[in-house]
Amino acid sequence: MSDIVVGVGASHSTLMNTHWDKVVHTGRAERFRDALGEARDAVAAAEPDIAIIIGSNHFRGFWLDMIPPFTLGVGEVLGAGEAKTPKGPQRTDQEFARSLAQQLIEAGTEVAISARLQIDHGQTHAIQYLLSGLEIPVVPLVINVFAAPLPRLDRCVQLGRNIADAVRAIGGDRKVAVLASGGLSHQLPWPADWRDPHGDDEEFLVEAWLNGRGDWERYDQRRREIITAARPVLFPEFDERFLADLEKGELARYGTFTSEDLEKLAGNGGQELRTWLTMAAALDFAPGRNLAYSPMPEWLTGMGVGVIEPAGVS
Template structure:
Protein backbone atom coordinates (compact mmCIF):
# COMPACT_ATOMS: atom_id res chain seq x y z
CA UNK A 1 0.00 0.00 0.00
CA UNK A 2 1.02 3.64 -0.39
CA UNK A 3 1.82 5.82 2.61
CA UNK A 4 2.02 9.46 3.57
CA UNK A 5 5.63 10.01 4.65
CA UNK A 6 5.63 13.76 5.32
CA UNK A 7 3.34 16.76 5.62
CA UNK A 8 4.45 20.34 4.99
CA UNK A 9 2.57 23.60 5.36
CA UNK A 10 3.89 26.80 3.79
CA UNK A 11 2.50 30.26 3.31
CA UNK A 12 2.49 31.71 -0.16
CA UNK A 13 2.85 35.25 -1.49
CA UNK A 14 3.69 36.24 -5.04
CA UNK A 15 5.18 39.41 -3.56
CA UNK A 16 8.07 37.19 -2.50
CA UNK A 17 8.79 36.72 -6.20
CA UNK A 18 8.16 40.23 -7.47
CA UNK A 19 9.30 42.38 -4.54
CA UNK A 20 12.04 40.35 -2.85
CA UNK A 21 14.55 43.21 -3.22
CA UNK A 22 12.46 45.33 -0.85
CA UNK A 23 12.97 42.87 2.01
CA UNK A 24 16.17 41.05 1.05
CA UNK A 25 18.05 42.41 4.07
CA UNK A 26 15.26 41.90 6.63
CA UNK A 27 15.89 39.08 9.13
CA UNK A 28 12.24 37.94 9.06
CA UNK A 29 12.20 37.53 5.29
CA UNK A 30 15.54 35.73 5.33
CA UNK A 31 14.33 33.43 8.11
CA UNK A 32 11.20 32.54 6.14
CA UNK A 33 13.19 31.67 3.03
CA UNK A 34 15.54 29.57 5.12
CA UNK A 35 12.49 27.79 6.53
CA UNK A 36 11.34 27.04 3.00
CA UNK A 37 14.78 25.71 2.16
CA UNK A 38 14.72 23.45 5.22
CA UNK A 39 11.28 22.18 4.24
CA UNK A 40 12.45 21.55 0.68
CA UNK A 41 15.33 19.49 2.08
CA UNK A 42 12.86 17.45 4.14
CA UNK A 43 10.74 16.82 1.04
CA UNK A 44 13.82 15.66 -0.86
CA UNK A 45 14.89 13.41 2.02
CA UNK A 46 11.41 11.83 2.07
CA UNK A 47 12.00 10.55 -1.49
CA UNK A 48 8.38 11.01 -2.60
CA UNK A 49 6.94 9.21 -5.58
CA UNK A 50 4.13 11.76 -5.65
CA UNK A 51 3.12 15.00 -3.96
CA UNK A 52 -0.47 15.81 -3.04
CA UNK A 53 -0.64 19.60 -2.88
CA UNK A 54 -3.63 21.30 -1.32
CA UNK A 55 -4.17 24.97 -2.03
CA UNK A 56 -6.47 27.74 -3.12
CA UNK A 57 -7.26 29.40 -6.42
CA UNK A 58 -7.19 33.17 -6.74
CA UNK A 59 -9.60 33.45 -9.68
CA UNK A 60 -7.16 32.41 -12.36
CA UNK A 61 -8.53 28.91 -12.84
CA UNK A 62 -11.91 28.95 -11.13
CA UNK A 63 -14.38 31.78 -11.46
CA UNK A 64 -17.76 32.76 -10.14
CA UNK A 65 -19.46 31.15 -13.13
CA UNK A 66 -18.54 27.80 -11.49
CA UNK A 67 -16.92 27.46 -8.07
CA UNK A 68 -16.68 23.91 -6.69
CA UNK A 69 -15.84 23.47 -3.02
CA UNK A 70 -13.21 20.80 -3.75
CA UNK A 71 -11.59 19.96 -7.08
CA UNK A 72 -8.94 17.36 -7.88
CA UNK A 73 -6.83 17.52 -11.02
CA UNK A 74 -6.62 14.06 -12.56
CA UNK A 75 -5.00 14.66 -15.95
CA UNK A 76 -3.74 17.84 -17.63
CA UNK A 77 -2.72 20.56 -15.18
CA UNK A 78 -1.33 23.93 -16.22
CA UNK A 79 0.26 26.62 -14.09
CA UNK A 80 -1.01 30.13 -14.85
CA UNK A 81 2.51 31.50 -14.44
CA UNK A 82 1.58 34.81 -12.83
CA UNK A 83 4.20 36.84 -10.97
CA UNK A 84 7.12 34.56 -11.71
CA UNK A 85 5.46 31.35 -10.54
CA UNK A 86 5.72 28.17 -12.64
CA UNK A 87 3.71 28.32 -15.83
CA UNK A 88 2.77 25.68 -18.36
CA UNK A 89 2.19 21.94 -17.98
CA UNK A 90 2.74 20.35 -14.58
CA UNK A 91 3.34 16.59 -14.14
CA UNK A 92 0.29 14.85 -12.63
CA UNK A 93 0.13 11.40 -11.06
CA UNK A 94 -3.07 10.45 -12.85
CA UNK A 95 -3.29 6.99 -11.32
CA UNK A 96 -3.08 8.30 -7.75
CA UNK A 97 -5.44 11.19 -8.54
CA UNK A 98 -8.05 8.85 -9.97
CA UNK A 99 -7.67 6.52 -7.00
CA UNK A 100 -8.21 9.48 -4.69
CA UNK A 101 -11.37 10.63 -6.51
CA UNK A 102 -12.78 7.09 -6.57
CA UNK A 103 -12.07 6.58 -2.88
CA UNK A 104 -13.70 9.87 -1.93
CA UNK A 105 -16.83 9.04 -3.88
CA UNK A 106 -17.01 5.54 -2.45
CA UNK A 107 -16.95 7.12 1.00
CA UNK A 108 -19.72 9.57 0.08
CA UNK A 109 -17.43 12.61 -0.16
CA UNK A 110 -18.32 14.34 -3.41
CA UNK A 111 -15.42 16.14 -5.08
CA UNK A 112 -15.25 17.68 -8.52
CA UNK A 113 -12.52 16.48 -10.86
CA UNK A 114 -10.86 18.09 -13.83
CA UNK A 115 -9.04 16.69 -16.84
CA UNK A 116 -7.89 20.20 -17.74
CA UNK A 117 -7.12 22.15 -14.60
CA UNK A 118 -5.49 25.57 -14.49
CA UNK A 119 -3.88 26.47 -11.17
CA UNK A 120 -2.21 29.61 -9.92
CA UNK A 121 0.20 30.37 -7.09
CA UNK A 122 -2.18 28.73 -4.63
CA UNK A 123 -0.63 25.51 -5.93
CA UNK A 124 2.50 26.52 -7.84
CA UNK A 125 4.18 28.80 -5.28
CA UNK A 126 4.84 25.90 -2.92
CA UNK A 127 5.93 23.70 -5.79
CA UNK A 128 8.37 26.40 -6.86
CA UNK A 129 10.03 26.53 -3.46
CA UNK A 130 9.43 23.08 -1.96
CA UNK A 131 9.75 20.82 -5.01
CA UNK A 132 12.34 22.56 -7.18
CA UNK A 133 12.41 21.41 -10.79
CA UNK A 134 8.93 19.88 -10.65
CA UNK A 135 10.47 16.46 -11.18
CA UNK A 136 7.89 14.71 -8.96
CA UNK A 137 4.31 14.20 -10.20
CA UNK A 138 1.59 15.95 -8.24
CA UNK A 139 -2.04 15.53 -7.35
CA UNK A 140 -3.49 19.07 -7.13
CA UNK A 141 -6.37 19.51 -4.69
CA UNK A 142 -7.97 22.95 -4.96
CA UNK A 143 -10.22 24.16 -2.14
CA UNK A 144 -12.55 27.13 -2.44
CA UNK A 145 -11.31 29.54 0.21
CA UNK A 146 -12.38 32.92 -1.15
CA UNK A 147 -15.89 32.78 -2.65
CA UNK A 148 -18.59 32.29 0.00
CA UNK A 149 -20.11 29.92 0.84
CA UNK A 150 -16.93 28.18 1.94
CA UNK A 151 -16.58 24.57 3.08
CA UNK A 152 -16.33 24.49 6.85
CA UNK A 153 -13.06 23.77 8.59
CA UNK A 154 -14.68 20.63 9.99
CA UNK A 155 -15.52 19.51 6.44
CA UNK A 156 -11.93 20.18 5.36
CA UNK A 157 -10.65 18.10 8.26
CA UNK A 158 -12.86 15.20 7.17
CA UNK A 159 -11.58 15.66 3.62
CA UNK A 160 -8.02 15.31 4.90
CA UNK A 161 -8.88 12.16 6.79
CA UNK A 162 -10.36 10.68 3.62
CA UNK A 163 -7.28 11.66 1.62
CA UNK A 164 -5.11 9.86 4.16
CA UNK A 165 -7.29 6.74 3.96
CA UNK A 166 -7.28 6.88 0.16
CA UNK A 167 -3.49 7.00 0.04
CA UNK A 168 -3.24 4.13 2.52
CA UNK A 169 -5.68 2.13 0.43
CA UNK A 170 -3.82 2.69 -2.81
CA UNK A 171 -2.02 -0.51 -3.73
CA UNK A 172 0.84 1.06 -5.67
CA UNK A 173 3.31 1.25 -2.78
CA UNK A 174 4.08 4.94 -3.28
CA UNK A 175 5.70 7.34 -0.86
CA UNK A 176 3.50 10.43 -0.75
CA UNK A 177 4.22 13.89 0.61
CA UNK A 178 1.24 16.15 1.36
CA UNK A 179 1.81 19.91 1.06
CA UNK A 180 -0.54 22.64 2.27
CA UNK A 181 -0.21 26.03 0.59
CA UNK A 182 -1.62 29.31 1.87
CA UNK A 183 -2.22 31.54 4.86
CA UNK A 184 -1.48 32.43 7.53
CA UNK A 185 -3.24 35.59 8.73
CA UNK A 186 -3.75 38.32 6.17
CA UNK A 187 -6.48 40.48 4.75
CA UNK A 188 -6.87 41.11 1.05
CA UNK A 189 -8.87 44.07 -0.28
CA UNK A 190 -11.36 41.64 -1.79
CA UNK A 191 -15.11 42.02 -1.39
CA UNK A 192 -17.62 39.28 -0.91
CA UNK A 193 -19.21 38.81 -4.32
CA UNK A 194 -22.63 39.81 -2.96
CA UNK A 195 -21.37 42.95 -1.14
CA UNK A 196 -19.72 45.51 -3.42
CA UNK A 197 -19.31 49.04 -2.15
CA UNK A 198 -16.65 50.68 -4.33
CA UNK A 199 -15.48 50.80 -7.94
CA UNK A 200 -12.62 48.49 -7.02
CA UNK A 201 -15.08 46.02 -5.49
CA UNK A 202 -17.20 45.98 -8.61
CA UNK A 203 -14.13 45.63 -10.81
CA UNK A 204 -12.90 42.63 -8.86
CA UNK A 205 -16.26 40.85 -8.93
CA UNK A 206 -16.45 41.46 -12.68
CA UNK A 207 -12.95 39.98 -13.07
CA UNK A 208 -13.91 36.96 -10.98
CA UNK A 209 -17.06 36.35 -12.97
CA UNK A 210 -15.85 37.05 -16.51
CA UNK A 211 -12.16 36.19 -16.39
CA UNK A 212 -12.27 32.58 -17.51
CA UNK A 213 -10.97 33.40 -20.99
CA UNK A 214 -9.47 36.80 -20.22
CA UNK A 215 -8.11 36.80 -16.67
CA UNK A 216 -4.81 38.33 -17.75
CA UNK A 217 -6.62 41.45 -18.94
CA UNK A 218 -7.59 42.17 -15.34
CA UNK A 219 -4.17 41.52 -13.81
CA UNK A 220 -2.66 45.02 -13.81
CA UNK A 221 -5.47 46.68 -11.90
CA UNK A 222 -5.90 43.64 -9.65
CA UNK A 223 -2.24 43.93 -8.72
CA UNK A 224 -2.55 47.66 -8.08
CA UNK A 225 -5.48 47.10 -5.72
CA UNK A 226 -3.54 44.50 -3.75
CA UNK A 227 -0.36 46.59 -3.60
CA UNK A 228 -2.35 49.53 -2.22
CA UNK A 229 -3.65 47.50 0.71
CA UNK A 230 -2.37 47.96 4.25
CA UNK A 231 -1.08 44.90 6.05
CA UNK A 232 -3.44 43.32 8.59
CA UNK A 233 -1.58 40.45 10.28
CA UNK A 234 -2.32 38.74 13.60
CA UNK A 235 0.93 37.14 14.81
CA UNK A 236 -0.75 35.88 18.00
CA UNK A 237 -3.25 33.86 15.97
CA UNK A 238 -0.54 32.58 13.65
CA UNK A 239 1.77 31.42 16.43
CA UNK A 240 -1.07 29.76 18.30
CA UNK A 241 -2.20 28.00 15.13
CA UNK A 242 1.32 26.74 14.46
CA UNK A 243 1.66 25.54 18.06
CA UNK A 244 -1.65 23.68 17.83
CA UNK A 245 -0.61 22.18 14.51
CA UNK A 246 2.66 20.90 15.98
CA UNK A 247 0.99 19.40 19.05
CA UNK A 248 -2.04 17.91 17.34
CA UNK A 249 -4.47 20.33 18.98
CA UNK A 250 -6.29 21.62 15.92
CA UNK A 251 -9.68 20.45 17.23
CA UNK A 252 -10.12 23.92 18.73
CA UNK A 253 -9.52 25.69 15.41
CA UNK A 254 -11.58 23.16 13.46
CA UNK A 255 -14.54 24.31 15.54
CA UNK A 256 -14.23 27.90 14.30
CA UNK A 257 -16.91 29.15 11.92
CA UNK A 258 -15.98 31.31 8.93
CA UNK A 259 -16.80 34.59 10.68
CA UNK A 260 -14.47 33.81 13.56
CA UNK A 261 -11.63 32.88 11.21
CA UNK A 262 -12.05 36.16 9.36
CA UNK A 263 -12.30 38.17 12.56
CA UNK A 264 -9.08 36.72 13.96
CA UNK A 265 -7.02 36.01 10.84
CA UNK A 266 -8.55 38.10 8.04
CA UNK A 267 -10.25 36.90 4.88
CA UNK A 268 -6.92 35.52 3.66
CA UNK A 269 -6.70 33.50 6.86
CA UNK A 270 -9.42 31.28 5.43
CA UNK A 271 -6.52 29.53 3.68
CA UNK A 272 -5.76 27.68 6.90
CA UNK A 273 -8.18 25.15 5.38
CA UNK A 274 -5.30 23.71 3.40
CA UNK A 275 -3.23 23.24 6.58
CA UNK A 276 -6.13 21.61 8.42
CA UNK A 277 -6.70 19.26 5.48
CA UNK A 278 -3.01 18.38 5.26
CA UNK A 279 -2.72 17.67 8.98
CA UNK A 280 -5.73 15.37 8.89
CA UNK A 281 -4.30 13.53 5.88
CA UNK A 282 -1.00 12.95 7.70
CA UNK A 283 -2.70 11.75 10.88
CA UNK A 284 -0.78 11.28 14.16
CA UNK A 285 2.54 13.02 13.71
CA UNK A 286 5.50 14.76 15.26
CA UNK A 287 5.26 18.41 14.25
CA UNK A 288 7.46 21.46 14.40
CA UNK A 289 7.48 25.01 13.11
CA UNK A 290 10.39 25.67 10.76
CA UNK A 291 9.83 29.42 10.41
CA UNK A 292 7.35 32.14 11.21
CA UNK A 293 7.53 35.84 10.45
CA UNK A 294 4.89 38.54 10.04
CA UNK A 295 6.00 40.32 6.88
CA UNK A 296 3.86 43.41 6.22
CA UNK A 297 5.58 44.04 2.89
CA UNK A 298 3.96 40.78 1.73
CA UNK A 299 0.73 41.54 3.65
CA UNK A 300 0.92 38.10 5.29
CA UNK A 301 1.98 36.14 8.34
CA UNK A 302 4.41 33.74 6.70
CA UNK A 303 4.88 30.31 8.24
CA UNK A 304 6.47 26.96 7.42
CA UNK A 305 5.82 23.74 9.35
CA UNK A 306 6.54 20.04 8.98
CA UNK A 307 4.67 16.98 10.22
CA UNK A 308 6.36 13.58 10.32
CA UNK A 309 3.90 10.69 10.69
CA UNK A 310 4.11 8.91 14.03
CA UNK A 311 3.27 9.57 17.64
CA UNK A 312 -0.04 9.35 19.47
CA UNK A 313 -1.59 12.73 18.97
Protein backbone atom coordinates in the same frame (compact mmCIF):
# COMPACT_ATOMS: atom_id res chain seq x y z
CA MET B 1 -0.58 -0.15 -0.14
CA SER B 2 0.42 3.50 -0.55
CA ASP B 3 1.06 5.73 2.45
CA ILE B 4 1.64 9.36 3.43
CA VAL B 5 5.25 9.95 4.46
CA VAL B 6 5.41 13.70 5.14
CA GLY B 7 3.20 16.77 5.41
CA VAL B 8 4.16 20.41 4.96
CA GLY B 9 2.25 23.63 5.49
CA ALA B 10 3.69 26.82 3.99
CA SER B 11 2.42 30.31 3.35
CA HIS B 12 2.48 31.70 -0.15
CA SER B 13 2.76 35.20 -1.60
CA THR B 14 3.50 36.28 -5.13
CA LEU B 15 4.95 39.45 -3.59
CA MET B 16 7.81 37.28 -2.34
CA ASN B 17 8.76 36.78 -5.98
CA THR B 18 8.21 40.35 -7.15
CA HIS B 19 8.75 42.64 -4.15
CA TRP B 20 11.93 41.39 -2.49
CA ASP B 21 13.54 44.80 -3.07
CA LYS B 22 10.72 46.40 -1.03
CA VAL B 23 11.48 44.31 2.04
CA VAL B 24 12.43 46.23 5.18
CA HIS B 25 12.48 43.22 7.49
CA THR B 26 15.15 41.41 5.49
CA GLY B 27 16.08 39.05 8.32
CA ARG B 28 12.47 37.90 8.65
CA ALA B 29 12.21 37.38 4.90
CA GLU B 30 15.40 35.35 4.77
CA ARG B 31 14.28 33.26 7.73
CA PHE B 32 11.07 32.35 5.90
CA ARG B 33 12.92 31.61 2.66
CA ASP B 34 15.42 29.41 4.51
CA ALA B 35 12.54 27.55 6.18
CA LEU B 36 11.03 26.80 2.77
CA GLY B 37 14.39 25.24 1.85
CA GLU B 38 14.40 23.21 5.06
CA ALA B 39 10.88 21.97 4.33
CA ARG B 40 11.91 21.12 0.80
CA ASP B 41 14.78 19.04 2.23
CA ALA B 42 12.33 17.24 4.55
CA VAL B 43 10.21 16.35 1.53
CA ALA B 44 13.26 15.13 -0.37
CA ALA B 45 14.40 13.02 2.60
CA ALA B 46 11.02 11.28 2.72
CA GLU B 47 11.52 10.25 -0.94
CA PRO B 48 7.88 10.57 -2.02
CA ASP B 49 6.70 9.27 -5.35
CA ILE B 50 3.94 11.86 -5.63
CA ALA B 51 2.81 15.08 -3.94
CA ILE B 52 -0.78 16.06 -3.23
CA ILE B 53 -0.83 19.87 -3.13
CA ILE B 54 -3.75 21.33 -1.22
CA GLY B 55 -4.20 24.99 -2.00
CA SER B 56 -6.51 27.80 -2.97
CA ASN B 57 -7.12 29.48 -6.30
CA HIS B 58 -7.16 33.25 -6.63
CA PHE B 59 -9.60 33.50 -9.54
CA ARG B 60 -7.13 32.47 -12.20
CA GLY B 61 -8.32 28.89 -12.54
CA PHE B 62 -11.81 29.18 -11.09
CA TRP B 63 -14.35 31.93 -11.59
CA LEU B 64 -17.73 32.79 -10.21
CA ASP B 65 -19.39 30.95 -13.06
CA MET B 66 -18.47 27.74 -11.19
CA ILE B 67 -16.50 27.14 -7.98
CA PRO B 68 -16.92 23.75 -6.29
CA PRO B 69 -15.92 23.45 -2.62
CA PHE B 70 -13.25 20.84 -3.45
CA THR B 71 -11.72 20.11 -6.86
CA LEU B 72 -9.12 17.46 -7.69
CA GLY B 73 -6.96 17.74 -10.80
CA VAL B 74 -7.09 14.33 -12.47
CA GLY B 75 -5.69 15.16 -15.90
CA GLU B 76 -3.67 17.98 -17.40
CA VAL B 77 -2.41 20.54 -14.84
CA LEU B 78 -1.36 24.00 -16.06
CA GLY B 79 0.38 26.71 -14.07
CA ALA B 80 -1.00 30.19 -14.71
CA GLY B 81 2.50 31.65 -14.38
CA GLU B 82 1.56 34.94 -12.72
CA ALA B 83 4.22 36.91 -10.84
CA LYS B 84 7.17 34.67 -11.72
CA THR B 85 5.52 31.42 -10.60
CA PRO B 86 5.70 28.20 -12.66
CA LYS B 87 3.81 28.38 -15.94
CA GLY B 88 2.48 25.74 -18.28
CA PRO B 89 2.13 21.96 -17.97
CA GLN B 90 3.15 20.42 -14.66
CA ARG B 91 4.31 16.85 -14.05
CA THR B 92 1.33 14.67 -13.07
CA ASP B 93 0.35 11.10 -12.24
CA GLN B 94 -3.12 10.84 -13.71
CA GLU B 95 -3.64 7.21 -12.77
CA PHE B 96 -3.02 7.98 -9.10
CA ALA B 97 -5.13 11.14 -9.23
CA ARG B 98 -8.11 9.35 -10.72
CA SER B 99 -7.81 6.52 -8.20
CA LEU B 100 -7.66 9.11 -5.42
CA ALA B 101 -10.82 10.80 -6.69
CA GLN B 102 -12.65 7.48 -6.81
CA GLN B 103 -11.56 6.53 -3.31
CA LEU B 104 -12.57 9.92 -1.92
CA ILE B 105 -16.02 9.53 -3.44
CA GLU B 106 -16.30 6.08 -1.87
CA ALA B 107 -15.22 7.54 1.49
CA GLY B 108 -17.95 10.17 1.35
CA THR B 109 -16.19 13.31 0.08
CA GLU B 110 -17.78 14.28 -3.23
CA VAL B 111 -14.85 16.07 -4.85
CA ALA B 112 -15.29 17.70 -8.22
CA ILE B 113 -12.75 16.67 -10.84
CA SER B 114 -10.96 18.57 -13.57
CA ALA B 115 -9.24 16.94 -16.52
CA ARG B 116 -7.64 20.29 -17.44
CA LEU B 117 -7.00 22.30 -14.30
CA GLN B 118 -5.32 25.70 -14.28
CA ILE B 119 -3.64 26.44 -10.96
CA ASP B 120 -2.14 29.71 -9.75
CA HIS B 121 0.26 30.67 -6.97
CA GLY B 122 -2.06 29.03 -4.45
CA GLN B 123 -0.51 25.80 -5.72
CA THR B 124 2.49 26.75 -7.86
CA HIS B 125 4.27 28.59 -5.04
CA ALA B 126 4.55 25.16 -3.37
CA ILE B 127 5.83 23.59 -6.58
CA GLN B 128 8.36 26.40 -6.98
CA TYR B 129 9.80 26.21 -3.46
CA LEU B 130 8.81 22.97 -1.72
CA LEU B 131 9.50 20.76 -4.75
CA SER B 132 12.45 22.72 -6.14
CA GLY B 133 14.75 20.36 -8.03
CA LEU B 134 12.56 17.34 -7.26
CA GLU B 135 11.04 15.45 -10.17
CA ILE B 136 7.84 14.58 -8.32
CA PRO B 137 4.43 14.51 -10.04
CA VAL B 138 1.69 16.53 -8.40
CA VAL B 139 -2.00 16.09 -7.74
CA PRO B 140 -3.60 19.49 -7.01
CA LEU B 141 -6.55 19.68 -4.64
CA VAL B 142 -8.16 23.12 -4.73
CA ILE B 143 -10.31 24.29 -1.81
CA ASN B 144 -12.65 27.23 -2.30
CA VAL B 145 -11.60 29.73 0.35
CA PHE B 146 -12.63 33.04 -1.26
CA ALA B 147 -16.11 32.79 -2.79
CA ALA B 148 -18.78 32.52 -0.10
CA PRO B 149 -20.35 30.26 0.93
CA LEU B 150 -17.16 28.42 1.92
CA PRO B 151 -16.91 24.74 2.88
CA ARG B 152 -17.13 24.23 6.64
CA LEU B 153 -13.83 23.71 8.43
CA ASP B 154 -14.98 20.41 9.91
CA ARG B 155 -15.64 19.20 6.37
CA CYS B 156 -12.03 20.04 5.52
CA VAL B 157 -10.89 17.98 8.50
CA GLN B 158 -12.99 15.08 7.26
CA LEU B 159 -11.56 15.55 3.77
CA GLY B 160 -8.05 15.20 5.20
CA ARG B 161 -8.95 12.02 7.07
CA ASN B 162 -10.53 10.64 3.90
CA ILE B 163 -7.36 11.48 1.93
CA ALA B 164 -5.36 9.33 4.34
CA ASP B 165 -7.81 6.44 3.96
CA ALA B 166 -7.93 6.88 0.18
CA VAL B 167 -4.14 6.86 -0.16
CA ARG B 168 -3.91 3.65 1.86
CA ALA B 169 -6.58 2.06 -0.34
CA ILE B 170 -4.63 2.76 -3.53
CA GLY B 171 -2.31 0.01 -4.65
CA GLY B 172 1.21 0.39 -5.96
CA ASP B 173 3.07 0.99 -2.72
CA ARG B 174 3.57 4.70 -3.43
CA LYS B 175 4.98 7.14 -0.89
CA VAL B 176 2.94 10.33 -0.79
CA ALA B 177 3.75 13.86 0.41
CA VAL B 178 0.86 16.16 1.34
CA LEU B 179 1.66 19.86 0.92
CA ALA B 180 -0.63 22.65 2.13
CA SER B 181 -0.21 26.11 0.65
CA GLY B 182 -1.78 29.23 2.13
CA GLY B 183 -2.21 31.48 5.15
CA LEU B 184 -1.25 32.51 7.69
CA SER B 185 -3.15 35.65 8.76
CA HIS B 186 -3.73 38.39 6.22
CA GLN B 187 -6.44 40.70 4.95
CA LEU B 188 -6.94 40.97 1.21
CA PRO B 189 -8.53 44.15 -0.23
CA TRP B 190 -11.39 42.12 -1.64
CA PRO B 191 -15.13 42.48 -1.16
CA ALA B 192 -16.37 41.18 2.18
CA ASP B 193 -18.97 39.37 0.07
CA TRP B 194 -18.73 39.11 -3.71
CA ARG B 195 -22.52 39.40 -3.83
CA ASP B 196 -22.37 42.93 -2.38
CA PRO B 197 -19.36 44.90 -3.68
CA HIS B 198 -18.73 48.48 -2.55
CA GLY B 199 -16.85 51.03 -4.64
CA ASP B 200 -15.11 50.89 -8.00
CA ASP B 201 -12.29 48.53 -6.97
CA GLU B 202 -14.61 45.93 -5.48
CA GLU B 203 -16.95 46.11 -8.46
CA PHE B 204 -13.95 45.64 -10.77
CA LEU B 205 -12.77 42.59 -8.81
CA VAL B 206 -16.18 40.95 -8.93
CA GLU B 207 -16.33 41.59 -12.67
CA ALA B 208 -12.90 39.97 -13.06
CA TRP B 209 -13.93 36.99 -10.94
CA LEU B 210 -17.08 36.47 -12.97
CA ASN B 211 -15.70 37.05 -16.48
CA GLY B 212 -12.07 35.96 -16.22
CA ARG B 213 -12.37 32.50 -17.71
CA GLY B 214 -10.04 32.42 -20.70
CA ASP B 215 -9.27 36.12 -20.25
CA TRP B 216 -7.90 36.53 -16.71
CA GLU B 217 -4.72 38.31 -17.82
CA ARG B 218 -6.77 41.27 -19.08
CA TYR B 219 -7.71 42.01 -15.48
CA ASP B 220 -4.42 41.13 -13.83
CA GLN B 221 -2.55 44.44 -13.88
CA ARG B 222 -5.26 46.37 -12.04
CA ARG B 223 -5.83 43.43 -9.69
CA ARG B 224 -2.18 43.58 -8.67
CA GLU B 225 -2.34 47.35 -8.29
CA ILE B 226 -5.24 46.92 -5.86
CA ILE B 227 -3.36 44.26 -3.92
CA THR B 228 -0.05 46.12 -3.67
CA ALA B 229 -1.80 49.32 -2.56
CA ALA B 230 -3.51 47.55 0.33
CA ARG B 231 -2.75 48.35 3.96
CA PRO B 232 -1.14 45.33 5.68
CA VAL B 233 -3.33 43.70 8.33
CA LEU B 234 -1.68 40.80 10.18
CA PHE B 235 -2.54 38.93 13.37
CA PRO B 236 0.81 37.64 14.71
CA GLU B 237 -0.58 36.42 18.03
CA PHE B 238 -3.02 34.17 16.20
CA ASP B 239 -0.32 32.92 13.84
CA GLU B 240 2.04 32.03 16.67
CA ARG B 241 -0.73 30.24 18.55
CA PHE B 242 -1.70 28.31 15.41
CA LEU B 243 1.89 27.17 14.84
CA ALA B 244 2.24 26.24 18.52
CA ASP B 245 -0.87 24.09 18.16
CA LEU B 246 0.68 22.45 15.10
CA GLU B 247 3.72 21.54 17.20
CA LYS B 248 1.49 20.08 19.91
CA GLY B 249 -0.66 18.15 17.44
CA GLU B 250 -3.73 20.16 18.42
CA LEU B 251 -4.88 21.68 15.13
CA ALA B 252 -8.04 19.56 15.19
CA ARG B 253 -9.70 22.12 17.45
CA TYR B 254 -9.80 24.62 14.57
CA GLY B 255 -12.24 22.30 12.85
CA THR B 256 -14.91 23.61 15.25
CA PHE B 257 -14.46 27.20 14.02
CA THR B 258 -16.90 28.90 11.68
CA SER B 259 -15.77 30.97 8.72
CA GLU B 260 -16.76 34.06 10.70
CA ASP B 261 -14.63 32.93 13.67
CA LEU B 262 -11.61 32.43 11.45
CA GLU B 263 -11.95 35.75 9.62
CA LYS B 264 -12.25 37.64 12.90
CA LEU B 265 -9.04 36.04 14.21
CA ALA B 266 -6.93 35.85 11.02
CA GLY B 267 -8.49 38.06 8.35
CA ASN B 268 -10.18 36.98 5.15
CA GLY B 269 -6.89 35.50 3.90
CA GLY B 270 -6.87 33.32 7.00
CA GLN B 271 -9.60 31.26 5.32
CA GLU B 272 -6.71 29.58 3.47
CA LEU B 273 -5.85 27.76 6.71
CA ARG B 274 -8.38 25.18 5.57
CA THR B 275 -5.48 23.80 3.53
CA TRP B 276 -3.32 23.33 6.65
CA LEU B 277 -6.19 21.65 8.53
CA THR B 278 -6.80 19.27 5.65
CA MET B 279 -3.09 18.38 5.48
CA ALA B 280 -2.80 17.95 9.26
CA ALA B 281 -5.88 15.73 9.32
CA ALA B 282 -4.34 13.57 6.58
CA LEU B 283 -1.36 13.17 8.93
CA ASP B 284 -3.76 12.28 11.80
CA PHE B 285 -2.85 15.53 13.58
CA ALA B 286 0.55 14.21 14.57
CA PRO B 287 2.76 16.77 16.36
CA GLY B 288 4.81 18.81 13.90
CA ARG B 289 7.72 21.20 13.74
CA ASN B 290 7.40 24.96 13.34
CA LEU B 291 10.30 25.87 11.06
CA ALA B 292 9.69 29.62 10.93
CA TYR B 293 7.25 32.42 11.46
CA SER B 294 7.86 35.79 9.83
CA PRO B 295 5.22 38.53 9.92
CA MET B 296 5.79 40.26 6.58
CA PRO B 297 3.74 43.42 6.07
CA GLU B 298 5.60 43.99 2.78
CA TRP B 299 3.95 40.80 1.50
CA LEU B 300 0.66 41.51 3.34
CA THR B 301 0.92 38.13 5.09
CA GLY B 302 2.05 36.31 8.18
CA MET B 303 4.44 33.80 6.61
CA GLY B 304 4.90 30.42 8.28
CA VAL B 305 6.31 26.98 7.52
CA GLY B 306 5.62 23.75 9.38
CA VAL B 307 6.44 20.08 8.83
CA ILE B 308 4.61 17.00 10.10
CA GLU B 309 6.33 13.63 9.91
CA PRO B 310 4.44 10.46 10.79
CA ALA B 311 5.82 8.14 13.44
CA GLY B 312 8.77 6.23 12.06
CA VAL B 313 9.72 8.93 9.56
CA SER B 314 12.80 10.94 10.58
